[in-house]
Amino acid sequence: MSDQPAGRADVVLQASGLRPGPLAAGLAAAVIAVLAGLTIGPVDIAAHRVALQLLDGLPGVTIDSGLSDAHAAIVEQIRLPRVALGLLVGATLSVSGATYQGAFRNPLADPYLLGIAAGAGLGATIAITSNLGDGAGVLDPVPLAAFAGALISVTVSYVAGHLGGRSTASLILAGIAVASFLTACQTYVLQANSDAFRQIFAWILGRIATSGWSEPALMLPYFLVTVAVVLRYRRALDVLAVGDEEAAALGLEPRRVRMIVVLAASLGAAAAVSVSGLIGFVGIIVPHTVRLAFGTSNRLVLPLSVLFGGAFMVLADLAARTALAPAELPIGVVTAFLGAPFFVLVLRTSRREIW
Amino acid sequence: MKNATPPPIPKPGGAPVKNAVSVRALDVTLDGTHVLRGVDLAASTGEWVNIIGPNGAGKTTLLRALLGLVSFDGEITIDGLSDRRRSSRARKVAYVPQTPVIPPGMLVADYVLLGRTPHRGVFAAETANDRKIAAEVLTRLDLGGFGERTVQSLSGGERQRAVMGRALAQQADLLLLDEPTTALDLGHQQDVLELVDALRRERGLTVIATLHDLTLAARYGDRIAILAQGRVAETGPPADVLTVQNIAEYFGASVRIVDDPDGPVIVPTAGAGRDPVAQNGDQP
Ligand SMILES: Nc1ncnc2c1ncn2[C@@H]1O[C@H](COP(=O)(O)OP(=O)(O)O)[C@@H](O)[C@H]1O
Numbered sequence: 001m002s003d004q005p006a007g008r009a010d011v012v013l014q015a016s017g018l019r020p021g022p023l024a025a026g027l028a029a030a031v032i033a034v035l036a037g038l039t040i041g042p043v044d045i046a047a048h049r050v051a052l053q054l055l056d057g058l059p060g061v062t063i064d065s066g067l068s069d070a071h072a073a074i075v076e077q078i079r080l081p082r083v084a085l086g087l088l089v090g091a092t093l094s095v096s097g098a099t100y101q102g103a104f105r106n107p108l109a110d111p112y113l114l115g116i117a118a119g120a121g122l123g124a125t126i127a128i129t130s131n132l133g134d135g136a137g138v139l140d141p142v143p144l145a146a147f148a149g150a151l152i153s154v155t156v157s158y159v160a161g162h163l164g165g166r167s168t169a170s171l172i173l174a175g176i177a178v179a180s181f182l183t184a185c186q187t188y189v190l191q192a193n194s195d196a197f198r199q200i201f202a203w204i205l206g207r208i209a210t211s212g213w214s215e216p217a218l219m220l221p222y223f224l225v226t227v228a229v230v231l232r233y234r235r236a237l238d239v240l241a242v243g244d245e246e247a248a249a250l251g252l253e254p255r256r257v258r259m260i261v262v263l264a265a266s267l268g269a270a271a272a273v274s275v276s277g278l279i280g281f282v283g284i285i286v287p288h289t290v291r292l293a294f295g296t297s298n299r300l301v302l303p304l305s306v307l308f309g310g311a312f313m314v315l316a317d318l319a320a321r322t323a324l325a326p327a328e329l330p331i332g333v334v335t336a337f338l339g340a341p342f343f344v345l346v347l348r349t350s351r352r353e354i355w
Numbered sequence: 356m357k358n359a360t361p362p363p364i365p366k367p368g369g370a371p372v373k374n375a376v377s378v379r380a381l382d383v384t385l386d387g388t389h390v391l392r393g394v395d396l397a398a399s400t401g402e403w404v405n406i407i408g409p410n411g412a413g414k415t416t417l418l419r420a421l422l423g424l425v426s427f428d429g430e431i432t433i434d435g436l437s438d439r440r441r442s443s444r445a446r447k448v449a450y451v452p453q454t455p456v457i458p459p460g461m462l463v464a465d466y467v468l469l470g471r472t473p474h475r476g477v478f479a480a481e482t483a484n485d486r487k488i489a490a491e492v493l494t495r496l497d498l499g500g501f502g503e504r505t506v507q508s509l510s511g512g513e514r515q516r517a518v519m520g521r522a523l524a525q526q527a528d529l530l531l532l533d534e535p536t537t538a539l540d541l542g543h544q545q546d547v548l549e550l551v552d553a554l555r556r557e558r559g560l561t562v563i564a565t566l567h568d569l570t571l572a573a574r575y576g577d578r579i580a581i582l583a584q585g586r587v588a589e590t591g592p593p594a595d596v597l598t599v600q601n602i603a604e605y606f607g608a609s610v611r612i613v614d615d616p617d618g619p620v621i622v623p624t625a626g627a628g629r630d631p632v633a634q635n636g637d638q639p
């Protein structure tokens with residue numbers, strides 16, 4: 001506490017936030033992933049023509065992309081919805097994971113922590129085994145049942161966790177108990193209907209499959225709600241990083257903040273799971289990669305998880321459908337197969353302490 | 356700061372001094388344990404009250420009650436605080452916890468800016484004024500060049516000052532310090548307490564601190580309260596409260612007390628009554 005040189009207090013102090021550099025990197029990743037997803041496939045279509053075709057699709061813009069009608073149709077009716085779904089699902093799962101990690105102050109938290117995966121799995125299993133019919137799109141019973149199962153399990157975990165003392169630990173333990181119970185139920189239903197095994201297994205491994213625009217349209221509102229709520233609370237999540245007690249002493253209502261962001265994240269994750277199955281790993285790997293690369297403040301982790309999560313999923317889906325073409329790999333396999341080594345690489349090269 | 360000569364505190368006894376805090380008949384039960392029983396305590400504006408007492412006496416719990424972090428029976432009045440919202444309280448009361456949570460990867464600048472939360476609101480970005488206040492606090496705490504470091508990477512003493520910085524950035528009138536010097540070496544203990552004292556004189560802060568070092572408690576406090584088994588056992592000026600008997604009774608410690616111009620010095624002894632100086636302390 002020696003005397004300070006005069007004028008030191010004038011040094012401008014910067015708060016962490018989304019700086020132009022990282023934002024540009026995230027946007028570039030998303031754009032590159034989208035163009036790659038639209039360009040690469042059984043028929044390769046030049047990226048600049050794809051870009052022109054997309055611009056042509058904008059209202060009030062007329063550009064001749066030079067694509068044949070067949071190629072234009074492939075881009076706009078087959079690849080574009082699929083890329084859009086990949087973006088939405090990847091972005092939602094990543095931002096949900098980042099939110100869970102912040103809200104529970106736990107690096108291992110992912111969107112499935114409170115039983116979303118188990119609940120959705122049970123719901124889907126029941127729908128598939130009971131042959132509820134196969135209405136397409138919004139009326140398809142499998143995603144509806146998965147969505148219901150996911151929301152029920154999160155709600156039960158939350159209520160049980162609060163009964164057990166309201167700490168984050170009791171909430172996590174309640175989630176584990178609920179997930180185990182629902183997984184046991186699912187196993188039981190599966191055993192009784194072993195003929196449906198393949199179909200259920202395929203659902204669990206996940207897929208970014210579209211029939212026209214119905215899946216992305218279904219996903220879009222949940223994505224928007226989740227991202228809007230969670231980003232609004234990004235500063236509150238930074239305050240929560242000092243723990244409930246100190247956050248409360250700083251004027252925050254920690255439990256209310258946690259409940260709002262966790263429910264918003266859960267809603268998005270439940271929707272993502274119900275359209276795409278259980279795609280693991282994204283919710284953990286993308287937020288941590290962002291932290292390692294750019295810093296731990298939720299002001300940048302949350303928005304960048306949206307961009308990089310979307311990009312990652314589109315690229316993973318691209319790999320899933322091209323690696324063994326014409327066969328498709330389950331997307332969950334690809335996210336882990338590509339994601340794990342990449343993450344180890346990032347861990348090795350980053351010198352940032354993130355947890 | 357050490358060589359600055361601070362203006363004297365207005366002497367109590369002149370104009371009636373307002374109570375910055377008053378606690379009456381405070382009872383706190385935590386998980387079935389009756390932790391605080393009928394605690395009465397007041398601190399007038401600008402006063403520094405030290406709470407001492409053995410481990411488990413309830414010191415931290417008392418501070419947490421003042422922060423509204425535990426439910427209680429009885430009455431707590433904080434000057435100027437009328438509504439029960441957490442953000443209102445956080446503008447009036449700042450807290451340096453005994454064992455602060457160090458958020459992984461958080462930069463010192465962001466950490467100190469957390470102190471502005473109750474002023475900016477949860478959803479708003481910090482203003483230029485918030486950043487200016489945080490920068491001033493950092494400079495004041497000798498952490499001027501540390502803004503871009505992570506809190507994790509700081510040494511124990513630097514960390515403690517960062518936590519202090521967050522509390523000071525709150526610009527609250529009442530500062531609650533829970534063993535703020537425990538992690539620090541002697542020099543840094545003094546630095547922190549001197550800083551608090553200087554700020555108290557500049558801004559009229561009221562300070563309630565828990566301290567384990569009784570000599571420091573005597574030197575920096577206007578008044579000392581002994582908390583034992585959830586009750587306020589003694590309260591008064593340091594020289595009256597820090598007696599050999601009280602320390603033996605409430606801390607189970609055998610000490611002698613050396614009178615020093617700056618206040619009583621508490622010296623642990625190997626066995627009672629062997630040193631003639633101890634007799635001086637016995638009869639204050
Ligand atoms: N959450 C709690 N549940 C039950 N007992 C508690 C809780 N917190 C503190 N206590 C008990 O209250 C007493 C006072 O604790 P504390 O206020 O931390 O003491 P001090 O700060 O004086 O060491 C201790 O006996 C402690 O075990």
Ligand SMILES: [Mg+2]
Pocket residue numbers: 414415416453533
């Ligand atoms: Mg304590």
